[in-house]
Amino acid sequence: MSTLSRPGTWYLFDYGMVISAAPLQADWDALREATGLDLQNASSPYWATRLEFDGGALSPAAYWAGVLGRDAEADEVARLEELDARQWSRVNPRTMQVLQDLADEGAQLALLSNMPAEMSFRYEAGAPWVTYFRKLYFSGRLGMVKPDSRIYKHVLADLGAAPEDVVFIDDNAANIDAAQALGIQAVRHTEDTDLRQELSLSAER
Known part of the structure; x- marks a missing residue:
C-alpha cells in the first residue's frame, strides 16, 4: 500500500x-416536521445566515429566530440544535x-x-x-x-x-x-x- x-x-x-x-432526506424531514418549513433548498432561511451563525455572529436563538421568522423558546431552540447536529453527524x-x-x-x-x-x-x-x-x-x-x-x-x-x-x-x-x-x-x-x-x-x- x-x-x-x-x-x-x-x-x-x-x-x-x-x-x-x-444529511439524509429523513433528517431534513425531521427539521420540516419541527419547524413547518422545507429547509433543504439552498434558498431556504436555513442557509440565508448560516455563514454568520458559523462565524459566531449569531447565537443559536438568534439564528433559529431568523430561520423560523419568529422568536423561539429555549426548549424549541434546544430541539432544533439537536436535530441540526444529528443531521451533520453521519x-x-x-x-x-x-x-x-x-x-x-x-x-x-x-x-x-x-x-x-x-x-x-x-x-x-x-x-x-x-x-x-x-x-x-x-x-x-x-x-x-x-x-x-x-x-x-x-x-x-x-x-x-x-x-x-x-x-x-x-x-x-x-x-x-x-x-x-x-x-x-x-x-x-x-x-x-x-x-x-x-x-x-x-x-x-
Whole structure:
C-alpha cells in the first residue's frame, strides 16, 4: 500500500461533506416536521445566515429566530440544535478509513471547520473522528470563517507551519482557492474524489 503522508506535513481537514456525509432526506424531514418549513433548498432561511451563525455572529436563538421568522423558546431552540447536529453527524466511512491510515503512519492531523460553536462543543464531547486530530479549529469559536484569509493565517501561525507544509482538504471551491492563494496545498473533496490517491500523489511530490 502506498504511503499517504509526508513527514513534516500537516493534513488539515474540513468537516462537512469531507468527514461528514450529506444529511439524509429523513433528517431534513425531521427539521420540516419541527419547524413547518422545507429547509433543504439552498434558498431556504436555513442557509440565508448560516455563514454568520458559523462565524459566531449569531447565537443559536438568534439564528433559529431568523430561520423560523419568529422568536423561539429555549426548549424549541434546544430541539432544533439537536436535530441540526444529528443531521451533520453521519460520517463518511471512506474518509474515516483515510484518517485511520494517516494516523497509523503518524501523520500530523488538524481540522478546520466552519461550524457553530455549540455544535462543535457537542461533537468534541464524543464524536468518533475527534481523537484523530492534534488540533481542532472551529469558526464559531474563532469568530472568523472560511474563505476569509485570516482564519488560514491563524491556523498556520498556531501550527507553526509554512503554507507549503500544509495539505488542506475541503469540499468548497472558494475555500480551496483562498487556501491556495496563501501557498497552502489543497485537495478539493467531492463525491468522486479518491482521497487516498490524491494524498498518495501529494506525498510523492
